Amino acid sequence: MTIRVLLVDDQMLVCQGLQSLLALAEGIDVVATAADGQVAVDFLLEQTVDVVLMDIRMPRCDGLQALALLREKHIEIPVLMLTTFDDHHSIMTAIRAGAKGYLLKDVSLETLVEAIRCLHNGGTWLQPSLTERLLTDLQTAPPSVTSELAEPLSDKELEVLRLMAAGLSNQEIAEALHKSTGTVKNQVSTVLAKLGVQDRTRAVLKALELGLLVR
Numbered sequence: 051m052t053i054r055v056l057l058v059d060d061q062m063l064v065c066q067g068l069q070s071l072l073a074l075a076e077g078i079d080v081v082a083t084a085a086d087g088q089v090a091v092d093f094l095l096e097q098t099v100d101v102v103l104m105d106i107r108m109p110r111c112d113g114l115q116a117l118a119l120l121r122e123k124h125i126e127i128p129v130l131m132l133t134t135f136d137d138h139h140s141i142m143t144a145i146r147a148g149a150k151g152y153l154l155k156d157v158s159l160e161t162l163v164e165a166i167r168c169l170h171n172g173g174t175w176l177q178p179s180l181t182e183r184l185l186t187d188l189q190t191a192p193p194s195v196t197s198e199l200a201e202p203l204s205d206k207e208l209e210v211l212r213l214m215a216a217g218l219s220n221q222e223i224a225e226a227l228h229k230s231t232g233t234v235k236n237q238v239s240t241v242l243a244k245l246g247v248q249d250r251t252r253a254v255l256k257a258l259e260l261g262l263l264v265r
Contacts (some may be wrong), residue, residue, distance in 0.1 A: 059085075070081075128172075150173075
């Protein structure tokens, strides 16, 4: 099955480069490109794709504004944000706005393809280096008042959450903790429920906001 991708980036060379690279990947087809978020939204009002790769910073209508428009138009397509800058404010805003993942533009083709397939299968994608930067920024920022969870996470659940923030899959977490995949899957579900979120990306975002990952 071919994954149909819309690539949104205002830099022509970057757009052409990504398109050429993805042409080398089996089962992925860049069906269209757009130079800004408004063009992308207009395209998605008329046609459908499986995954959108979108730059955060663009003129006229940037990636964050495009996410807001997609929500306003009730267009539910997984969006993977691509960024040159590891700006934690933009990343967190993008996740809040509905992005299913984020990557720096200097990632390998293998990682990019893996992320696209992950989103296409209903998952979310966190780039560990960006998540680590979020943690670093939060640790050096002035302390803020955060809300408490109705039901706190256990030490084991916090351990699972930290590995989720590092970008590990359920299988990888199971191997790291010497547990069965089924046990880890149940623990991940419990973590999501306690945090009141729907997916792993928002779980990590919520944990960052609550200071749960700051040691």
